Amino acid sequence: MNKTNHFIAGFVTGAVVGSVATLLFAPSEGSNVRDKISYQLSRLKETVQSWVSKREDLVNEAKSQGEANVSKTQLEARKLQDEMARIQKNIKKKQA
Secondary structure, eight states: OOHHHHHHHHHHHHHHHHHHHHHHHSSOOHHHHHHHHHHHHHHHHHHHHHHHHHHHHHHHHHHHHHHHHHHHHHHHHHHHHHHHHHHHHHHHHHHO
């Protein structure tokens, strides 16, 4: 697990623990507390899903850019190989 994943896991855990602790220590009826906890958890779920979706989008974008860069580099390498072959051919002609 990388540092970003550790940070996100810690952030989510802290948010859940903080929200639950706040609701449990606030003077309120049990049904109200359960409703508040349910609401906060659903909001947290939506936030996490949004982060996951954004991360997936970023990964897909990076993958596409990487593939485009590889294709471009391969094309440039072929051009250089062709140029080298042409130069070698010219050198051989001049030597003959």
